[in-house]
Amino acid sequence: xxxxxxxxxxxxxxxxxxxxxxxxxxxxxxxxxxxxxxxxxxxxxxxxxxxxxxxxxxxxxxxxxxxxxxxxxxxxxxxxxxxxxxxxxxxxxxxxxxxxxxxxxxxxxxxxxxxxxxxxxxxxxxxxxxxxxxxxxxxxxxxxxxxxxxxxxxxxxxxxxxxxxxxxxxxxxxxxxxxxxxxxxxxxxxxxxxxxxxxxxxxxxxxxxxxxxxxxxxxxxxxxxxxxxxxxxxxxxxxxxxxxxxxxxxxxxxxxxxxxxxxxxxxxxxxxxxxxxxxxxxxxxxxxxxxxxxxxxxxxxxxxx
Numbered sequence: 001x002x003x004x005x006x007x008x009x010x011x012x013x014x015x016x017x018x019x020x021x022x023x024x025x026x027x028x029x030x031x032x033x034x035x036x037x038x039x040x041x042x043x044x045x046x047x048x049x050x051x052x053x054x055x056x057x058x059x060x061x062x063x064x065x066x067x068x069x070x071x072x073x074x075x076x077x078x079x080x081x082x083x084x085x086x087x088x089x090x091x092x093x094x095x096x097x098x099x100x101x102x103x104x105x106x107x108x109x110x111x112x113x114x115x116x117x118x119x120x121x122x123x124x125x126x127x128x129x130x131x132x133x134x135x136x137x138x139x140x141x142x143x144x145x146x147x148x149x150x151x152x153x154x155x156x157x158x159x160x161x162x163x164x165x166x167x168x169x170x171x172x173x174x175x176x177x178x179x180x181x182x183x184x185x186x187x188x189x190x191x192x193x194x195x196x197x198x199x200x201x202x203x204x205x206x207x208x209x210x211x212x213x214x215x216x217x218x219x220x221x222x223x224x225x226x227x228x229x230x231x232x233x234x235x236x237x238x239x240x241x242x243x244x245x246x247x248x249x250x251x252x253x254x255x256x257x258x259x260x261x262x263x264x265x266x267x268x269x270x271x272x273x274x275x276x277x278x279x280x281x282x283x284x285x286x287x288x289x290x291x292x293x294x295x296x297x298x299x300x301x302x303x304x305x
Contacts, residue, residue, distance in 0.1 A: 188235030
């Protein structure tokens with residue numbers, strides 16, 4: 001097994017170019033430092049240092065061994081830090097980015113409990129529906145919803161996010177209830193501007209996949225506005241259940257085409273930059289949200305599958 005202590009002593013001798021200075025920095029006697037290096041040379045069977053009365057220099061074998069020492073000691077330090085982080089209390093400023101509607105409805109209400117459990121932590125939350133650049137803009141973690149593209153970021157799934165089709169009872173009483181996806185072409189359908197599929201809505205049902213082009217008088221880039229429009233009877237909307245759940249449970253909205261599932265699969269993720277060690281503040285925040293949202297998530301309670 002490698003003698004990490006002797007390797008650390010040898011590396012410090014090389015870096016200070018002196019047994020005396022290395023001994024002072026390591027708080028050891030000069031003789032103890034010299035013995036460590038000599039024992040290391042004996043064990044390896046090669047001379048690592050050329051010693052003269054005036055200076056030290058590395059042999060060819062010593063130069064190669066010093067490079068290996070640097071890598072080994074760095075990895076050992078990283079392993080120690082990773083374990084130490086587990087015992088550290090999260091502290092400092094945690095910068096979080098989250099989508100507007102999800103942040104307002106589900107992240108915000110969770111923050112009092114989270115900050116109460118982490119008294120040494122300060123949280124800076126930015127709500128924005130655009131895709132932020134975590135590294136360039138200095139965020140520690142972001143909440144993202146959908147299907148993630150490949151990237152260098154680490155992603156932790158927090159909860160599923162399903163889309164549901166719904167409308168106000170008054171609108172359906174006036175315009176009729178769609179019986180199949182194709183019927184939506186004759187309805188006012190308010191749409192979310194940022195949907196990658198655009199005006200095409202896709203459904204899976206008993207006879208497979210159906211695609212339908214929808215249209216309406218409202219397109220908006222915010223889910224809360226779509227919810228308000230649907231509650232006001234403007235038309236049929238496709239909303240995440242984390243937005244529509246309250247309206248469905250209260251009766252202000254009802255499901256449309258309940259036997260059909262929206263074909264788009266999505267999840268709620270926490271994403272953060274890849275690094276050798278996950279900081280305690282990010283780890284506890286992500287763990288807290290995963291436990292808070294649940295599986296299945298609490299916002300799907302009382303909504304038919």
